[in-house]
Amino acid sequence: AQxxxxxxxEISVVEKEDVTLDCVYETRDTTYYLFWYKQPPSGELVFLxxxxxxxxxxxxxxxxxxxxxxxTSSFNFTITASQVVDSxxxxxxxxxxxxxxxxxFGEGTQLTVNP
Amino acid sequence: xxxxxxxxxxxxxxxxxxxxxxxxxxxTSNPNLYWYRQAAGRGLxxxxxxxxxxxISSEVPxxxxxxxxxxxxFILSSKKLLLSDSGFYLCACTRASGVADTQYFxxxxxxxxx
Numbered sequence: 001a002q003x004x005x006x007x008x009x010e011i012s013v014v015e016k017e018d019v020t021l022d023c024v025y026e027t028r029d030t031t032y033y034l035f036w037y038k039q040p041p042s043g044e045l046v047f048l049x050x051x052x053x054x055x056x057x058x059x060x061x062x063x064x065x066x067x068x069x070x071x072t073s074s075f076n077f078t079i080t081a082s083q084v085v086d087s088x089x090x091x092x093x094x095x096x097x098x099x100x101x102x103x104x105f106g107e108g109t110q111l112t113v114n115p
Numbered sequence: 116x117x118x119x120x121x122x123x124x125x126x127x128x129x130x131x132x133x134x135x136x137x138x139x140x141x142x143t144s145n146p147n148l149y150w151y152r153q154a155a156g157r158g159l160x161x162x163x164x165x166x167x168x169x170x171i172s173s174e175v176p177x178x179x180x181x182x183x184x185x186x187x188x189f190i191l192s193s194k195k196l197l198l199s200d201s202g203f204y205l206c207a208c209t210r211a212s213g214v215a216d217t218q219y220f221x222x223x224x225x226x227x228x229x
Contacts, residue, residue, distance in 0.1 A: 035217065035218075037220075039157075042222070043203055043205075043222065043223045043225070044205075044220055044221070044222045044223060045205065045207075045220040046220075047217055047218075047219060047220075050217050089157050091157075091159070100147070101147055101209040101216045101217075101218060102149075102161065102164060103161070103218055105158065105159045107156075107157055107158050108157035108158065110157070
């Protein structure tokens with residue numbers, strides 16, 4: 001069965017620091033998809049990125065970057081030069097090809113960026 | 116792109132009362148639809164999903180039920196609320212044709228059962 005682990009329950013940083021959110025997953029499928037979502041205090045989940053298991057290229061989008069390593073079953077998320085607006089709960093999620101679009105979420109990491 | 120509406124935004128209900136939460140989707144046809152609950156804390160629990168009108172799959176047996184009377188309408192119901200039903204309810208959708216497609220979420224309904 002699939003599983004997603006986000007070991008960091010809470011992280012607190014000072015503005016402009018870099019921060020990495022860890023995500024480790026378990027799956028038996030060879031084809032799967034990984035996601036990151038942001039949940040600001042308003043509550044709505046905002047989609048950040050989707051990665052398939054055959055694409056291990058790291059991705060950068062502005063201050064956000066993602067490091068996908070199949071060898072360690074990890075899909076970590078780094079925010080560079082963090083800002084107060086980055087404060088939110090971040091979720092990593094997994095979808096297996098055999099389960100369609102159904103997602104398995106990690107428990108989330110609460111990131112607080114202090115001014 | 117699709118837009119997901121949920122209402123009400125917040126709801127306070129007494130124990131034992133009925134519940135009806137509504138989710139509607141714009142901008143896509145024949146979507147897959149999902150109901151999640153987020154209890155105090157952070158984890159998201161998938162409650163129901165639907166691949167078409169009248170087709171509902173339940174992930175967790177509980178006090179709730181779901182219905183899909185129209186292609187882009189998904190309703191979450193209960194006949195008698197329990198204290199444990201309190202939480203944040205999120206509706207999500209994907210395109211029907213996409214394998215492991217991205218789920219997009221609505222703004223959520225915050226339910227408090229007293």
